[in-house]
Amino acid sequence: xxxxxxxxxxxxxxxxxxxxxxxxxxxxxxxxxxxxxxxxxxxxxxxxxxxxxxxxxxxxxxxxxxxxxxxxxxxxxxxxxxxxxxxxxxxxxxxxxxxxxxxxxxxxxxxxxxxxxxxxxxxxxxxxxxxxxxxxxxxxxxxxxxxxxxxxxxxxxxxxxxxxxxxxxxxxxxxxxxxxxxxxxxxxxxxxxxxxxxxxxxxxxxxxxxxxxxxxxxxxxxxxxxxxxxxxxxxxxxxxxxxxxx
Amino acid sequence: xxxxxxxxxxxxxxxxxxxxxxxxxxxxxxxxxxxxxxxxxxxxxxxxxxxxxxxxxxxxxxxxxxxxxxxxxxxxxxxxxxxxxxxxxxxxxxxxxxxxxxxxxxxxxxxxxxxxxxxxxxxxxxxxxxxxxxxxxxxxxxxxxxxxxxxxxxxxxxxxxxxxxxxxxxxxxxxxxxxxxxxxxxxxxxxxxxxxxxxxxxxxxxxxxxxxxxxxxxxxxxxxxxxxxxxxxxxxxxxxxxxxxx
Numbered sequence: 033x034x035x036x037x038x039x040x041x042x043x044x045x046x047x048x049x050x051x052x053x054x055x056x057x058x059x060x061x062x063x064x065x066x067x068x069x070x071x072x073x074x075x076x077x078x079x080x081x082x083x084x085x086x087x088x089x090x091x092x093x094x095x096x097x098x099x100x101x102x103x104x105x106x107x108x109x110x111x112x113x114x115x116x117x118x119x120x121x122x123x124x125x126x127x128x129x130x131x132x133x134x135x136x137x138x139x140x141x142x143x144x145x146x147x148x149x150x151x152x153x154x155x156x157x158x159x160x161x162x163x164x165x166x167x168x169x170x171x172x173x174x175x176x177x178x179x180x181x182x183x184x185x186x187x188x189x190x191x192x193x194x195x196x197x198x199x200x201x202x203x204x205x206x207x208x209x210x211x212x213x214x215x216x217x218x219x220x221x222x223x224x225x226x227x228x229x230x231x232x233x234x235x236x237x238x239x240x241x242x243x244x245x246x247x248x249x250x251x252x253x254x255x256x257x258x259x260x261x262x263x264x265x266x267x268x269x270x271x272x273x274x275x276x277x278x
Numbered sequence: 279x280x281x282x283x284x285x286x287x288x289x290x291x292x293x294x295x296x297x298x299x300x301x302x303x304x305x306x307x308x309x310x311x312x313x314x315x316x317x318x319x320x321x322x323x324x325x326x327x328x329x330x331x332x333x334x335x336x337x338x339x340x341x342x343x344x345x346x347x348x349x350x351x352x353x354x355x356x357x358x359x360x361x362x363x364x365x366x367x368x369x370x371x372x373x374x375x376x377x378x379x380x381x382x383x384x385x386x387x388x389x390x391x392x393x394x395x396x397x398x399x400x401x402x403x404x405x406x407x408x409x410x411x412x413x414x415x416x417x418x419x420x421x422x423x424x425x426x427x428x429x430x431x432x433x434x435x436x437x438x439x440x441x442x443x444x445x446x447x448x449x450x451x452x453x454x455x456x457x458x459x460x461x462x463x464x465x466x467x468x469x470x471x472x473x474x475x476x477x478x479x480x481x482x483x484x485x486x487x488x489x490x491x492x493x494x495x496x497x498x499x500x501x502x503x504x505x506x507x508x509x510x511x512x513x514x515x516x517x518x519x520x521x522x523x524x
Contacts, residue, residue, distance in 0.1 A: 040431065041287045041288075041291065041431075041432050041462075042287075042291055044290050044291060044430065045287065045288055045290060045291055045427075045430050045431055045432065046429075046430055046431060047429060047430060050429075050431075181291075183292075183293060183296075184290065184291050184292055184293060185286065185287075185291055185292060185296075185458075185459070186287050186291065186458060186459060186462060187458060188458035188461055188462065191458075191462055208476075208480045209480060211482060212431075212432060212433060212434035212437075212481055212482045213431065213432060215434055215466065215469070215470065215477075216287075216432060216434065216437055216462060216465075216466050218469065219462075219465040219466035219467075219468065219469035219470065220461065220462050220465035220466070221465075222465065222468075222469055223461070223464065223465035223468055223469075224461065224465065230454075231461075234454045234455060235458055236457060236458045
């Protein structure tokens with residue numbers, strides 16, 4: 033099945049039509065994917081990915097104020113008036129258990145929106161890597177690993193995570209027939225995969241947001257397979273389809 | 279200077295503003311870059327990269343019919359009524375010597391247009407790789423290697439060429455501070471750089487166009503540093519600034 037997998041390097045690196053009827057894994061390691069996985073792990077009922085503040089406000093008017101929280105960042109900083117930023121470490125069990133999280137982030141939620149024609153969308157990160165790999169191993173359809181990236185550009189941490197997924201799926205032996213995007217991600221993972229934490233600490237993201245995003249956040253997001261949570265978008269809400277917490 | 283270099287994975291993977299006042303190397307190995315380098319090597323006076331057939335027609339009305347040729351392809355096939363396709367092997371000395379070439383291709387010429395805010399644009403391929411490396415070694419400004427890609431997606435051959443340039447510039451030892459895009463390209467080159475021809479023969483491009491683009495074309499475009507031609511865009515025309523043939 034490895035030859036049915038491609039990697040798109042950013043949310044702008046494909047036409048929406050290219051996604052139609054395919055399975056998508058959306059990867060935004062720093063930090064939307066990691067935050068979604070963590071919030072669900074800590075008992076959040078679901079996550080609604082919103083594209084901007086207007087949309088968040090509109091949806092929130094139809095919900096009971098006690099049932100949801102607003103999380104989000106713009107260029108790494110918590111949005112004024114929101115309950116939480118986009119740090120997974122803020123999404124503790126105390127805070128999110130039983131709540132629906134409305135999440136508004138710079139690149140990750142936009143990437144999900146650009147995949148709206150997909151057959152299914154799941155959310156991948158290092159934190160739930162094994163769960164993603166296991167899910168894909170049993171899937172018989174074309175798969176696109178969509179890296180969120182940053183302003184259209186690729187992000188090291190997202191391609192590295194995609195490369196790790198590819199590496200596990202082919203057990204380190206990528207066939208010649210693999211797609212271009214899979215080869216690029218695999219090459220990066222072979223080069224930097226033995227020290228993900230240090231690679232990510234020297235990434236453009238870490239350098240750009242060094243005064244805003246804590247080292248604890250980076251270290252947390254680099255941990256591999258600490259949970260089996262498998263977030264999937266169904267009817268506008270992202271919930272865990274592995275269901276371990278339910 | 280290696281830390282001043284980034285790689286953009288496709289013509290859609292940046293905002294035009296991100297290019298402002300930077301030096302760009304546009305890379306479209308299959309085949310716009312390779313064709314431009316070859317045409318200039320074979321004595322073409324210059325190349326005008328046009329975005330579509332309308333523009334080609336408009337410009338050609340102002341030129342002496344004997345002074346130029348129209349080259350171009352749409353999805354790999356020669357455009358109806360054009361003198362030549364986008365095969366470098368068609369651009370022989372007999373055919374192009376002394377002529378201006380109007381080149382219209384699917385991704386390469388569009389990539390050049392998206393870089394219009396750059397301080398300078400040069401054209402890179404495997405064919406003129408050493409000339410590019412030497413030029414960049416002496417350049418004291420921020421450099422973007424812009425891979426043309428395909429319909430917004432990355433193309434193996436372009437990232438591989440960018441990775442080869444990065445590899446030569448850092449003599450195989452990429453510093454930790456290198457940009458994300460440089461790391462991705464370097465990783466791919468480390469993985470596949472020892473057999474560029476076979477890597478490119480199994481690329482998405484080669485598979486997609488296997489009935490249209492000859493193996494001779496692919497093999498030709500994989501040759502490293504067979505010429506010192508250094509195409510650069512000045513006032514709308516791409517000419518050789520190394521000037522070896524003049």
